[in-house]
Amino acid sequence: MASADALKVEGNKWFASGDYGKADSFYTQAIIKDPTNAAYFTNRALTRVRMEQWEAVVNDCQKAIELVPQNMKAYTYLGNALLNLGRPAEAFSASHKAYGLAIEAKSPSVSTIATACLAAKKARWELEETERMERESALLRDTQKMYRDTMGAEEAEEKCRALEVVFGKSDEARLQRREVPDYLIDMITFGIMFDPVVTKLGQSYDRATLINHLKRTQTDPLTKAPLTEADLRPNLALKAASEAFLKENGWAVDW
């Protein structure tokens, strides 16, 4: 009989060759042999991410996190699955957890995970926007109905039209504000900063991209003076500003 680890290795082979169904079944056998190894669950979770079996991914990740609480991979896949299941708020907290763990572990996936966090934020905003628009159009409908029920036809129509103008204006105002303030823009990606860190010079950058740059050369992008990851400090005020902005302007993630 093959050992659990041998079964996992076999699973990895099928995974690498793109046969996710076979990989899944080998990981499953490994799990039956040894249900205490978190890696078997995260490997199977990734296989199921590829097969887009999101509910199953969630289960595997939860199991893996029970076994190893600080499981970066599990939180990463979990965030991905929850986002695909249309649960952006939970997706965000999973991805955000993964992000923290990735920073700690100096993982090369930091940028990818940061992008996942932003995607979840945007999805959460979109969901809220849809709900808000539904609420508002219901409000408009109900109020118009009230006018029509209680007033003479002519007066009611006039009021209904006026109401539509007012509601329309509020939508316009919201759509016009599509600009990200300069102080939230990262000088490297030209996108919005999600986790700003400040250099000795006082300039802020998004952590994930700046770390990428420092891997190539340990210098300040502006002055070329020596700069290492240890020199960076989180810019908490700017981070709060970015969060507040994104809460109202989820579109800015893709901007």
Added chain:
Amino acid sequence: MSLIAEKRLQKEFKKMLTGELPPGIKLAEANESDVMKPWSMDISLLHNNALYAGKTYRLSFKFNRQYPIEPPEVKFITATDREIPMHPHIYSNGVICLDLLSAGVGGGWSPVQSVETVCVSIQSMLEGNNINQRPEGDDQFVYGPQRRIKDINFVYDDPTV
């Protein structure tokens, strides 16, 4: 998920279309649906430098997936009415010897640079020159064994240019 390189180039592209570029710098060609494809930029000088008066030169920018962490590959190219400018740091095949474009430890590239700032630097590199010649060893470099721009180790310690 789109690449950081792609998103950033899209923003640079949009800014060039809507905002204004510095005088003497124009976008000649870029592919809006695939911004990762090479771009061409036209450069002309603002002051009356006799060497380059009335001329416009064309730069080609090639980006890799690591842009802007890694520098773009930039060189002069020929086209109708576009020749390679004479300069002691520009080879006759268009290769430019400029610290700013060099990656690696000690290289002058920084991810806060952009297509626009590179153009401005090259523009001022031409502005400041009055020597009508090619770099030393131009023939050998241009007609010798082909190397990729990135494999070349230029020397940047010439204080005269």
